[in-house]
Amino acid sequence: MDIKWLEDFLSLAQTRNFSRTADDRHVTQSALSRRIRALEAWVGADLVDRSTYPLILTPAGKVFSNSASEAMRLLNDARAQLRVRGQDENLLRISAGHTLSLNFFPMWLNGIHAQAGDIHASIMPANVHDSVLSLVEGNCDLLLSYYHAELPVELDASRYAYVSLGSEVVLPVSVPNREGAPTYSLPGSKHHPIPCLTYIKASFFGRVLDRILSRSGQACYFTCAYESDMAELLKRMALTGHGLAWLPESSIVRELAEGRLVRAGGDQWSMTMDIRLYRSMDNKNTTLDRLWQHLLSR
Structure with a gap:
């Protein structure tokens, strides 16, 4: 059983729409459907009633949804605790596009050091899709990204906050x-x-x-x-x-x-x-919180 199947299922339980969940999960609709089918095969029961629109969870799906939510919470908490123990508490992992990594990030970090003290940063250059996915999956603390109203970054505003750093x-x-x-x-x-x-x-x-x-x-x-x-x-x-x-x-x-x-x-x-810096509000890294408060106060 792949943990991504659980994440797919919980997203689908929330949106009740395969198309929207596929967009949120950055996969094709057919790939999402295959993964939900694979999860149902692993569970041994149908979890989704596909005969209605919007779709609904079956009785088995409702029971499994509660268990899956608790399992994901425990797994994410354990991962967060282990990562904090295994890394420099002052280190922030930042995912960014190649252009921002090369040209904007070095000067911005120099300014942060001058104003907010010593913060260690690990930059992970990637394309936009992979950078967003890295933040969503908890593989980085911050996402540095371009933003335009006609080319939005699709992140849930209730879970992810941002600050504008420039243009x-x-x-x-x-x-x-x-x-x-x-x-x-x-x-x-x-x-x-x-x-x-x-x-x-x-x-x-x-x-x-x-x-x-x-x-x-x-x-x-x-x-x-x-x-x-x-x-x-x-x-x-x-x-x-x-x-x-x-x-x-x-x-x-x-x-x-x-x-x-x-x-x-x-x-x-x-x-x-716009040049934006995004973070997950679930991330409790103390260095991240200190940097975030500094950025908000500017």
Whole structure:
């Protein structure tokens, strides 16, 4: 029996909807259905009445739900106690996207040390999906993430709190020509499309770019010259003149100041996002509480 089956079942018992639970659990609906079936096979009884909408728990499901809730509480309490004993009490495990890990986090942590004292941090770079899952499953203390109303982080507001740490602008840039103007500038034309260094569509910045293009109110003409899910790789390609790239401003502060990259489009081609730090309210780490109170007081 996989512990994830219990978590799936308890989420389903709360939402009473396979689709919503699949979204909450970051799995496909078919995968969720298979896991619930596997749990029922392990229990030896049907737990969910699928003949109604919204679905309801069977009598066996109601009994098992109480036992599963208590089992998960005991397991999580034991894990939390053992983790505290086995680690530096001053260490905070932080999950963050690669761009935030490289560019925002080091300067932010320096400021925290100066204002709130010595806090040890372990940074775990990951994509957005894995970072959120790490917080939900208790594998990190904090989640550092971008946020935009059109690209929300799906976390239960009653269980997870956040503070805003700043903002980030994603903007189009290019190497300059001899006159200092962008070599490649938006919007391009049908006869002269811009070579574009773009993101894989399934990535977070891929979705950011989709929103920028759909909101610009202007046609854009470009060809995909290179594709990646990492902004740092696109930055390197842009610096060597391979095309125009949309990059987070924090990753190109020096390059913009030195004139090695220049802005390649107006404000309609940019997007501003919030930078947020999330925590679980169930996490009782004393160092986390101290940091959180400091952040709230600012």
